[in-house]
Amino acid sequence: MCKLGVLFPAGYVNEKHADCNGDGVVDSNDLAAVYANYGLTHPKEHGGSAHKVSGVPDLYFDLSGVSIVPGANISIPIKFGTASLPMNPIYGLASGIEVMGNLNLYSPMIVNDSAGWIGNSSNTLDFNKTINNYHVDWAHARTDHSNINGSGTIATLNFTVHGPLYAGEKIKFHFQAPQVIDKDGNIITAYNALDDSLYVTLGISNVEAPMEYAEIVPNPSTNYAVLNVSMRQAGNVKVKIRDIVGRTVWEHEGALGNGNQSISLPSSVIVPGMYMIQIQGEGWQYDKVLKWVRE
Numbered sequence: 001m002c003k004l005g006v007l008f009p010a011g012y013v014n015e016k017h018a019d020c021n022g023d024g025v026v027d028s029n030d031l032a033a034v035y036a037n038y039g040l041t042h043p044k045e046h047g048g049s050a051h052k053v054s055g056v057p058d059l060y061f062d063l064s065g066v067s068i069v070p071g072a073n074i075s076i077p078i079k080f081g082t083a084s085l086p087m088n089p090i091y092g093l094a095s096g097i098e099v100m101g102n103l104n105l106y107s108p109m110i111v112n113d114s115a116g117w118i119g120n121s122s123n124t125l126d127f128n129k130t131i132n133n134y135h136v137d138w139a140h141a142r143t144d145h146s147n148i149n150g151s152g153t154i155a156t157l158n159f160t161v162h163g164p165l166y167a168g169e170k171i172k173f174h175f176q177a178p179q180v181i182d183k184d185g186n187i188i189t190a191y192n193a194l195d196d197s198l199y200v201t202l203g204i205s206n207v208e209a210p211m212e213y214a215e216i217v218p219n220p221s222t223n224y225a226v227l228n229v230s231m232r233q234a235g236n237v238k239v240k241i242r243d244i245v246g247r248t249v250w251e252h253e254g255a256l257g258n259g260n261q262s263i264s265l266p267s268s269v270i271v272p273g274m275y276m277i278q279i280q281g282e283g284w285q286y287d288k289v290l291k292w293v294r295e
Contacts, residue, residue, distance in 0.1 A: 052192050057081035059093075059180075060194040061157070061173045068103070068171060068200045072161045076173070078111070080191075081151035087191065088149040090118065091183040092141025094127075095193070096176030097157060099134050102169045104162040111138040113155035118148060135176075147183045170246065172197040210235050211286050214279055216265070220293035227263040227277065227290075234258050240278045241270070241292070249275070270294050 052058075062077040078097075081087035097111060108130040118124060119142045127139040140155065142148065157173075174195045180188040212230040219225065227239065234257045241250040250266050272294050279286040 052194070053190075055085075056190045056192060057085045057087045057151070058192045058194050059095075059175060059178060060192075061196045062153075063173070063196055063198050066198060068161055068198065074157075074159050074161060076157040077153045078155045078157055079152055080154045083151055086149055086151040089147030089182050090149070090188065091147050091181050092118070092124075092139070093154075093178060093180045094137070094139035094141075095178035096131070096135060096137045098174040098176055099159070099171065100174065101171035101197075103134075103171055105133040105159050106162050107160060108133050109136045109157060109159040111136060111140075111155050111157055113138075113140045115156075116140070116154035117150040117152055118142065118154050119144075137176075141181075142183075145183050169200040170197055171200065210281065210284065211237070211279060214286055214288070214290060216277065216290055216292050219291075220295045221265075221267055222295050223267050225265040225267045225292070225294075227265055227279075229256065229261050229263070229279070231256050231258050231261060235281050238280045239263060240280070241265070242276045242278070244274050244276075265292070267294060 057080060059078075059080045062079050066074065066076055068074065080090070080093075097109070099105070099109065111126075111128055113124070113126050114121065118140060123144045124140060124142050127137075129137040131137060138155070172195060175193040178193045180191060182188060210231055210233040212232050214227060214229045216225055216227055229237075234255065236253065237256050238251065238253040240248055242248050249270065252263060254263075275292045275294060277290040277292055279290075
């Protein structure tokens with residue numbers, strides 16, 4: 001069965017697996033079989049973050065200057081090594097790439113490596129496989145049996161953002177189970193694959209929000225608590241409760257009228273701990289994240 005290893009040189013996988021169409025040549029024509037059979041060979045492991053090791057190059061997302069706003073066409077450089085700590089040597093790499101957070105992408109992400117320092121269309125093969133709009137598996141390898149040394153941008157991650165977005169939302173970028181090889185098929189492990197994140201700073205405006213104030217009563221609370229709010233005007237409101245690691249544990253959405261309103265909180269089913277409550281509406285976000293202590 002043809003595997004993603006078709007993009008890598010002899011030694012990494014059995015050589016007979018590389019020539020997927022059986023014409024005696026390993027080239028871009030073999031990629032069709034990879035696409036057709038990809039669901040049978042999807043990586044089983046979901047790599048987690050590891051402690052950063054000093055003295056080795058970093059594989060990382062360069063988020064400098066990136067602003068997440070509705071309608072924006074985002075292009076994030078994926079970099080490997082720096083001038084002071086280059087990647088030496090490399091022949092190819094493969095990785096899943098995931099974007100996580102409250103982000104709407106109506107079309108899949110694409111990794112473009114045509115201008116990266118690993119190689120160009122004449123001496124490399126590249127592969128993009130969409131898992132969903134927020135996850136793409138990508139591979140990029142040379143075809144000339146020669147290693148290369150370098151640093152800087154190897155590819156760009158491209159996607160288009162759709163709204164609504166909420167200021168303060170955390171968007172995380174993750175390398176899933178990356179693998180790097182040299183020309184002899186040896187797996188290279190002396191590098192760091194770094195996750196990164198940014199916060200949405202533009203998007204839904206907090207200016208003149210229809211909600212004037214909000215408070216939790218009582219706070220701290222045991223088996224009873226309500227969220228009291230004052231609305232300048234009627235509107236639809238979404239309330240999210242997140243735990244201290246950012247996981248959403250409860251959501252409520254509904255219409256509120258003008259004036260003072262109360263929303264019952266799920267005190268009886270929420271385990272004791274510290275929580276954050278965020279309140280959002282259509283086109284606005286309350287400018288305070290409320291802290292709630294459930295005793």
